[in-house]
Amino acid sequence: MMRNSSIHFTLLLCFVAGLLFTDCKSEPKQNENWKRKGNDVIIRIDAEPDGLNPLLSTTIYATQINNQLFSFLLFIDPTTLQLIPQLAKSTPEVKEITSGPYAGGVAYTFDLHDEAVWDDGKPVTGHDFVFTVKAVLNPKVNAQRYRPFFAFIKDIQVDASNPKRFTVFTNEKYILGEEAIASTVQVLPAHLYDPQNLLKDFDIKDFTDPEKIAQLAESDARLQQFADLAQSPKFSREVGAISGCGPYRLETWEPQQKVELVKKETTTWLTSFRHLALIPTS
Numbered sequence: 001m002m003r004n005s006s007i008h009f010t011l012l013l014c015f016v017a018g019l020l021f022t023d024c025k026s027e028p029k030q031n032e033n034w035k036r037k038g039n040d041v042i043i044r045i046d047a048e049p050d051g052l053n054p055l056l057s058t059t060i061y062a063t064q065i066n067n068q069l070f071s072f073l074l075f076i077d078p079t080t081l082q083l084i085p086q087l088a089k090s091t092p093e094v095k096e097i098t099s100g101p102y103a104g105g106v107a108y109t110f111d112l113h114d115e116a117v118w119d120d121g122k123p124v125t126g127h128d129f130v131f132t133v134k135a136v137l138n139p140k141v142n143a144q145r146y147r148p149f150f151a152f153i154k155d156i157q158v159d160a161s162n163p164k165r166f167t168v169f170t171n172e173k174y175i176l177g178e179e180a181i182a183s184t185v186q187v188l189p190a191h192l193y194d195p196q197n198l199l200k201d202f203d204i205k206d207f208t209d210p211e212k213i214a215q216l217a218e219s220d221a222r223l224q225q226f227a228d229l230a231q232s233p234k235f236s237r238e239v240g241a242i243s244g245c246g247p248y249r250l251e252t253w254e255p256q257q258k259v260e261l262v263k264k265e266t267t268t269w270l271t272s273f274r275h276l277a278l279i280p281t282s
Contacts, residue, residue: 049064058145067246069246073088074179074183102155105172108167112164134199138199153169239251
């Protein structure tokens with residue numbers, strides 16, 4: 001063991017010495033041509049993302065990109081590790097439920113930014129959040145890693161007079177309830193990711209009742225039809241189909257070459273770089 005340790009230490013010293021000698025060499029000639037003239041940011045990543053569908057993507061490379069294309073209700077600030085508003089105007093109004101079927105639980109009320117729109121200009125509403133929860137709780141969709149975080153949700157009601165305001169009802173208190181509801185998965189556009197309205201006619205309570213949704217999974221073909229569409233390559237890899245309300249839109253995806261995102265002009269409530277290209281290393 002001592003002999004092996006000595007060898008490793010010697011090799012390390014040689015490596016450091018090599019660096020020192022390299023630093024002592026004459027300065028290379030400056031080449032001004034490499035400097036970028038535009039307002040672009042290039043980030044080199046180790047591998048290509050496995051897809052850009054927030055319901056299905058599992059790699060850190062996909063997460064890095066999805067965080068630019070889509071938005072959470074609340075986002076965990078990477079510097080402070082605190083929840084901060086993103087798609088929502090602020091943290092939710094939180095009230096304990098003291099009566100009714102959800103007594104002992106908590107009601108979380110969110111207000112979405114008035115300016116929040118999807119890539120096609122249509123407004124983001126509470127119905128989109130309801131759709132996203134339905135998609136996660138659909139047992140035919142491979143979103144198993146998210147379902148436990150929504151298990152305590154029992155109902156979601158969108159304000160009839162203001163579709164950007166909605167309340168999430170739970171039947172129990174959960175110390176991480178706000179985080180689970182608001183930052184588990186990014187919100188998806190219902191009209192784009194479910195153009196046939198396959199989930200629209202289901203009540204959210206059908207999905208939040210484990211026995212009910214298990215029965216529907218066996219008897220209603222629409223759940224499988226939606227899963228087949230949601231899990232198709234279209235919503236994981238196709239430019240134009242992948243659409244969110246984040247600060248960027250997907251511009252190009254050249255397999256094994258680059259993923260290019262462009263900053264949108266209308267996301268004034270979000271902050272990020274103007275133009276970002278993510279290029280996997282060879």
